[in-house]
Structures are given as C-alpha cells and as structure tokens.
Amino acid sequence: MARAVVVLGAAHAAALAVTAADAADLAVKAPPQLAPAANWTQFYVGAGLGFDFASGQSNLAPVGGGPSLFSLDGLQGADLGLSAFAGFDVQVAPRFVVGGFVDYDWSRQRTTVNVGGAGFGQTLTAAMPSLDQGWTIGGRAGFLATPDILLYGLAGYSQMRINNWNLNYAVLGGGPSFTVQEPALTAYGYTVGAGAEYRLANNWSLRGEYRYVGLGHNTTVDPLGAVWTTDLSEHVIRIGAAYRFGQFGGAATTAAAPALNPAWTGVYVGAGIGGDAITPHVAASAPGILDFNAAGLGGADVGGTFTIGYDRQIAGKWVIGAFGLIDVATNGGASITATGAGAGGTITSDLASVKWAWTVGGRAGYLVSPETLVYVLGGYSGSTARSVSYDLFGAIQSTSPEREYHGATIGGGFERFFSDRISARAEYRMTHVETRDDLTDSFFTSLSAGGTIHTLRGSLVYHLPTP
Structure with missing residues (x-):
C-alpha cells in the first residue's frame, strides 16, 4: 500500500509538472496599453x-x-x-x-x-x-x-x-x-x-x-x-x-495610437485653400489733366494653392527642402464708389486683387515631434494682378493693364502627419513685389504700381513613396 501511494504521488507530481510546462508555453494576452x-x-x-x-x-x-x-x-x-x-x-x-x-x-x-x-x-x-x-x-x-x-x-x-x-x-x-x-x-x-x-x-x-x-x-x-x-x-x-x-485637470488616458512612420524625405504634392490680402500703392498721371495716388486701397479674397516639393530629413530633428507652388484667387468683384459734393459725379473702381501667382523657394524646419514640423520659408514670386476698371466722375473711363509683378517671399508654418503618407499644414506668406513704372492705359500716360501680398493657406499634402 505504501509503495502504491508513493507511485501515485510521483505520477501526480509529474502530471502537474507537465501541465505547468505546457501552460508556460501558451501565449499570455497582455492588457491593452494606455497612452x-x-x-x-x-x-x-x-x-x-x-x-x-x-x-x-x-x-x-x-x-x-x-x-x-x-x-x-x-x-x-x-x-x-x-x-x-x-x-x-x-x-x-x-x-x-x-x-x-x-x-x-x-x-x-x-x-x-x-x-x-x-x-x-x-x-x-x-x-x-x-x-x-x-x-x-x-x-x-x-x-x-x-x-x-x-x-x-x-x-x-x-x-x-x-x-x-x-x-x-x-x-x-x-x-x-x-x-x-x-x-x-x-x-x-x-x-x-x-x-x-x-x-x-x-x-x-x-x-x-x-x-x-x-x-x-x-x-x-x-x-x-x-x-x-x-x-x-x-x-x-x-x-x-x-x-x-x-x-490642472489631471491626466487623461486613451488607447495608444498606432505608431506612425512619417516620410519626411522625398517628393510631395499638395493642395490647399485660404485667403489673400493685397496692400498696393498706385501712382498715375495724365499731365496737365489729372493725378492719382493711392496706398493701401486693396482687397481680400479667397484663394487656392497647388504645390510640389522635395524634403530631406537631416541630423535627426531637421528637415530642409525646395518647393514650387501656384496660387489662384478671386476677389468676388469687389469695388469702391466715392461721391463728393460739387464733383459732378462719382469715382468708381475695382479693388486691386491677385489673379494668380507662382513661387519657387526653400524651407527649413525643426521636428518638435516625429510627426510634426515647424518651419520657415523663403523664395521668389511672380504675381499677376487683375486688370482694374475705373470711372472718374463720369468723364474718364478706362481699364488698367494686367501685369506680372515680382518680388521676395518670406513666411512660416507647421505641418503634421496623420498617416505615413498624408500630412496637413498651415502656412503664412508675405510677398513684397517691386514697383513697376512701365505701365500705361488708354488715359494715364504715366502709371506705376507695387505693394505687399499676404497669403494664408491650409493644405493637405501627399508624400510619394521613396524609390
């Protein structure tokens, strides 16, 4: 009997050991991670x-x-x-x-x-x-x-x-x-x-x-x-x-989001929408008849942007790149009308506005997180202003010429990846265009114009896979 008990005990111990070993080999489901x-x-x-x-x-x-x-x-x-x-x-x-x-x-x-x-x-x-x-x-x-x-x-x-x-x-x-x-x-x-x-x-x-x-x-x-x-x-x-x-409110937790692998190095294309504001200065003269000068009499509009560029991530936290973009805009036909006592009529004119523009330049930014870039930019732009029609006191009607103005652009913004290939950015640009003094129309024999253009855009960007 004693021998039987010993044998049964040994068998039971062996069975427990085998069961424990098998259990150790089973995958243990970890609790969900909270970030x-x-x-x-x-x-x-x-x-x-x-x-x-x-x-x-x-x-x-x-x-x-x-x-x-x-x-x-x-x-x-x-x-x-x-x-x-x-x-x-x-x-x-x-x-x-x-x-x-x-x-x-x-x-x-x-x-x-x-x-x-x-x-x-x-x-x-x-x-x-x-x-x-x-x-x-x-x-x-x-x-x-x-x-x-x-x-x-x-x-x-x-x-x-x-x-x-x-x-x-x-x-x-x-x-x-x-x-x-x-x-x-x-x-x-x-x-x-x-x-x-x-x-x-x-x-x-x-x-x-x-x-x-x-x-x-x-x-x-x-x-x-x-x-x-x-x-x-x-x-x-x-x-x-x-x-x-x-x-102040105590920490909150949420299920950890899947890790992103943002593609900062490579070619990208994007499109965006936002607004523009133009602050022009204009001087015109018909010798012996009329002189006209205006500063800041500009308008604002809704505009869109199409861009293509190349970025390269360097030194871990830094990104540099080059880009080209095209802006298009509309001012909705905004105009101004002025009437003075004894003037014998009114002055009416369209407001200065951008029709379309291009910019080539570069940017440099710092990665505040692996998926978020804060950057500055600079470049050279050409901006085409819409022709402006005017009527001075009912006696003079004319339309100014449509011309392209060139100048330097500076600005900055931030960009964040939402997937491995798609990011969103918000960007502000200021372009100071040079004064052109080679403009004439059917009435003014001397006409010059220049000014500053402010551009704000929100864009979605797709980053192409790197070969």
Whole structure:
C-alpha cells in the first residue's frame, strides 16, 4: 500500500509538472496599453500673425440733414496684423472643450487716396477709416477630432480703436470745399469665428483662426458742422502659437495610437485653400489733366494653392527642402464708389486683387515631434494682378493693364502627419513685389504700381513613396 501511494504521488507530481510546462508555453494576452493624453484643462498665453482687412461704407452730411457732402461705399483696406492672447480651457467630456479668452490685436492698416490736378479743376485727398488696435473678450467651445486636435467656434465682445477720416475736398479756382479731420474713433461690436488648434506637446500648441468683427453704426459730429457715419467690419485671420501652463485637470488616458512612420524625405504634392490680402500703392498721371495716388486701397479674397516639393530629413530633428507652388484667387468683384459734393459725379473702381501667382523657394524646419514640423520659408514670386476698371466722375473711363509683378517671399508654418503618407499644414506668406513704372492705359500716360501680398493657406499634402 505504501509503495502504491508513493507511485501515485510521483505520477501526480509529474502530471502537474507537465501541465505547468505546457501552460508556460501558451501565449499570455497582455492588457491593452494606455497612452497618456494631455488633458485640455489649462491656462495659456500666446501670440499670432496674419492679416486684417476692413470693409464698410461711410457718409458725411450736414447737421440737421440735407444732401450728402461725401459718401463712400465698398471701403476696404488690408495689411499685416499681430495678436497677443491669453485664456483657459476646461475639458468637460472626453471629446468636448470649453473655455474663455482675451486677446489684443494690432494692425498696420492705413489707406490713403489722392485724386486731382489743375486740368481737372478739383482735388480730393482722403485717409480712410482703418483698424489701429483693439481687444476682444469671449468664449469658445470645441470638439476633439483627435486627442490632440481641437476644432472650435468662438464668440465675444470687441472694442476697436479706428483711425478715423482725414478728408480734404476743394474745387480749384474757387467753389465748394471742405476739410474733415476726425479724431480716432472707439467702436464697439461683436466677434464670431472658428479655428483649429493642434497640441504639439502638453505645454505647446499651434492654431489657425478666422474672426469676423462687426463694429456696427458709428457717428461723430465734425467741429465744422457735419455728421460723419461709418459702418465698419473687420476680418481677422491669424496663425499662432500658445504656451499652456501645467496639467490642472489631471491626466487623461486613451488607447495608444498606432505608431506612425512619417516620410519626411522625398517628393510631395499638395493642395490647399485660404485667403489673400493685397496692400498696393498706385501712382498715375495724365499731365496737365489729372493725378492719382493711392496706398493701401486693396482687397481680400479667397484663394487656392497647388504645390510640389522635395524634403530631406537631416541630423535627426531637421528637415530642409525646395518647393514650387501656384496660387489662384478671386476677389468676388469687389469695388469702391466715392461721391463728393460739387464733383459732378462719382469715382468708381475695382479693388486691386491677385489673379494668380507662382513661387519657387526653400524651407527649413525643426521636428518638435516625429510627426510634426515647424518651419520657415523663403523664395521668389511672380504675381499677376487683375486688370482694374475705373470711372472718374463720369468723364474718364478706362481699364488698367494686367501685369506680372515680382518680388521676395518670406513666411512660416507647421505641418503634421496623420498617416505615413498624408500630412496637413498651415502656412503664412508675405510677398513684397517691386514697383513697376512701365505701365500705361488708354488715359494715364504715366502709371506705376507695387505693394505687399499676404497669403494664408491650409493644405493637405501627399508624400510619394521613396524609390
């Protein structure tokens, strides 16, 4: 019996050993890995750049009513704009973020026009209303398309300081004349807009944003006894960077995303959409008859871009490359109409706008993460401006020639891969074109033009496989 027990015990022990060995050979299913995802509940500060453009209408009338002394419809001006902002966000659900913000904007807008001459018998000189600086306080609410990409809308209250009218009209040799030099105007209104923000890391993010600022109906009474009314709105387009403080909401987690293998070295093609703003300066003369000078009387438009280029990743964190691109744009037929008392008619003109442009250049960038590049660019551009048709007081009608203008382009942006071959980028470019003085049309015997073009684009890019 004792011998039987020993044999059975030994057999049982052997069976347990074999079972344990077999179990050790079986694959063990690991628990799903969770990767930390930065919670959006944070305070932040930041800065941005882009362009602003104004649109609206103005009217100057005597106190107590009567025929208008001067009116302007289609007022537009555009130029470089800068912003500084601060705010806070609260992630109220896995996919939703709400927050508040305050920002301050500066603009270089300044639009001036001079029309006159001895042969024409009258002169009109005007510095038009334009954005100087202002602030907005408001809130935003957004949806997390991914843990790091926030798509949001915003609304708020704005107060803007407007450079007001400086106007002089005179009939040479005697006749109706007036001078208006209004002090700077503080306008109040509302802001609505939308944007996208991408978190590079827990404490840094990049954003692109559009805001419309409605400044409503503003009235001032001139010391000379005239009432000036202006309806003005501002369009503000920016790309910017923000520094986000700490992790106030506690860490969030999400299932780890598949690792990307971004192809920074190689050929790429892309297409995008965005906006342009042109700030031209134009001088024209018909000797003995009429002289015309304007600065900043430009417009803004919706534009598209097609690009091709080659990048090479060097030294681990750096990318350099060359590119060529074509921009196309439309200004929607924007025009301006001015009427002055005693002028015997009106001045009407299309606004300067870009028809299409090309740029060749290079870029250099730093990889803040394996799939995100922040870069600067430079190049040389040729921009074709649309022909401008004008009518001066019903006496002179003509169309300016369509010409190509050349100049240097500088800018910057950021780009992020969403798959191994597809990336998205946001980019700002500024092109300063040289002045051409070899222009003529059917009326002006001397005509010159030049200026600055601001371009903002969001694009999708496909990176071709490397042979």
